[in-house]
Amino acid sequence: MNLARRLSLTDAVAIGLGSMIGAGVFSVWGPATAAAGSGLFIALAIAAVVAFCNATSSAQLAAVHPVAGGTYAYARAEIGPWWGFVAGWSFLIGKLASCAAMAMTFAAYAAPAGWETVIAVAAVAALAAVNCFGVTRTALLTRILVVVSLLGLAVVVAIGFSSASTADPTPLPDLTAYGVLQGAGLLFFAFAGYARIATMGEEVRDPARSIPRAIVLALTGALIVYALVAVVVVLTLGADAATHAAPLAAVVDAAGLTVLEPVVRIAAATASLGALLALLTGIGRTTLAMARESDLPRFLGAVHPRWQVPYRAEILVALIVIAVVLVADLRGAIGFSSFGVLLYYLIANAAAFRQVGAARRYPRALQVLGVLGCLLLVNTLPVVASLIGTGIVIVGVVYRMVRLRITRARNGTPAA
Template identity: 55%
Template sequence: MTDPGLSRQLGTADGVIIGLGSMIGAGIFAALAPAAAAAGSGLLIALAVAAVVAYCNATSSARLAARYPASGGTYVYGRERLGEFWGYLAGWGFIVGKTASCAAMALTVGSYVWPGQAHAVAVAAVVAVTGLTCVGVQRTAWATRVIVTIVLAVLAAVLTACLTSPVADAGRLVIGSDATPGGVLQAAGLLFFAFAGYARIATLGEEMRDPTRTIPRAITVALAIALAVYAAVAVAVLMVLGPAMVAAATDPLAQAVAAAGRPWLVPVVRVGAAVAAVGSLLALLLGVSRTTLAMARDRHLPRWLAAVSPRARVPRHAGVAIGTIVAVLAATVDVRGAIGFSSFGVLAYYAIANASAWTLTPAEGRPPRLVPVVGLGGCLLLALFLPVSSVLTGAAVLGLGAVAYALTRRRSTDRPAPR
């Protein structure tokens, strides 16, 4: 049967919403505390470092997405610009890294909705969201729009409560002696986990209308909004709690509004956190399933994962397979460990994106030369300064992917030619 292909139903606004659904949900409620634990009073510097690297990555990705508007993101860019192996490695890093992100987001839902049964709630969330991704991308985009609206409203309430509180003290923003270069870089790497949501826009290349125009616009707008929101919330929370209390908190935004004298806002923040994590999980599953689809089309993954539903026009097999793996992880893993592992895989993915952007010619829309250089160097540096366990595990998983690629290539070359 002929592959019906994916349907181009999404515009610029849809792309922005999908990117925001992933970035805001992941960063504000999941990455702030572990980043503060690493950077101490250098948290805002870490945020700025992560923002610079994210900007370079987004610029390189936008130029490449306009050139290659197909599902798969950097898997496609690396394959076309650097060779098949580098494309494969980017796709492998994205799938394993973002699968861990999905588990982290599902566990965030569980920890806010029902802390005593966080794993069970996480699995239920994965099942529900996987079902939503299988009914059609337009419905998914609509659901993400509702989620982002709710989350932004909750964050506006947090900002208002913190900035108008009598306990807010700008002195807590001053960089102290506990901020070290290594700690700042590690925190920037952990915060990068939150900034990588714009990758979901690029991986939906086959479902965007006029992708050469809409994808770069959507990536730029989504990243700019996320940066503004991150900076404002980080400043407000630090002014109320200070870096030490943020680092120790499992729910820093909820603790911030309570300390600001607005305890009635705590349940609102908890609901907002759960909704944000669901939105992030939804956007993540979309991106991972599309990269899986692209790799399966090229036979780097089982071919049945490339099937597209004739009616809904979505990669249903890939979506269900990824959802199943995420559900298993959500039942067993730890949130903070998943964030570090995810950051390593995604930083490797964007390192390949920047290397690919370097090879573009001016006629192909090459970004300024400094952009891919800073992006590539920044990705490698932040990856190396992540927690040691994340670096070792991430490197081992990338190595396993490289071995699998070599074995697959050997089997294909050893196969006798048809007569």
């Protein structure tokens, strides 16, 4: 059964913004500042350029292949099943880590001391339930969460700019080339949400027109927000941002307006929920696409006859995220997520490079720059995250090889 096309352009933009303006804007500045130092804005610019290249590739591919699964489906069609599998597997492992990071950030801002894990698990379960009752409910809730998040961020930015003249920020450490690139890799975590629009291509109305527009609009909006927040963090905190788990709350404290700290906490919790909701939705659709091709168990390809959502995939994804929440570390989750997502977009750029004729919307130079950018950033991420990510990618490749051998033995024919 196919998914229903119920999402408008506005819905798609909201889902993309909800994915990008999430926990990252409230949590990424600490590790990014520690890595990039005074090169923070250079790192942000590099992350944005790589994200733009990847976004245009995703938009070009989605216009021709408006189906669920994102780069998993595009790479299968353009460069072969193995490339598609590696893209889909990388997306799943990266975004499962992202979901855990979003849930933990939500709990850090919203939960009483000692209850963080319980609240994080409850959030994942509740949003998975929302996803199981129809994509229009997902889009509506995402719109609400995005609006609340943006209002909260507007308050923080206004406070930061108004108090910047009296602030005494600690000077940022000198930049190094490696530090700037590692900071860019960590900041890329914040921009990767536009993929959610592409992975839901089977549910967007007029996808050839709406998906490319939604991706570019969502990425542009997120970049503006991140640039404003970065300026405020540097002007008010400087190097001290690296010492705060909640740097935007520290901005409010530095201005002497601790009474408004609950506003920041509400905005952070809301943004984290919006990103988590959109992430769970996108992972469920990629799982559905991979199950349809037997790259994951076909049992996961079931679509609910009434709600028209991949409910089995949604439930399994939620259970895995809950398991990660119980054992994971927030900082490690960000690095691990960036590793998987950068591999995913590397393959997206390669698939878009192969497109010819009327399918081409952007110059190939952008796709070449996207590939080089992904390779560069993935090699500057924390070593532990990269090693674990490489190991899990190898596990996925071995799984598919075994599955193909079993299929050949049963059917007596080659399996793709």
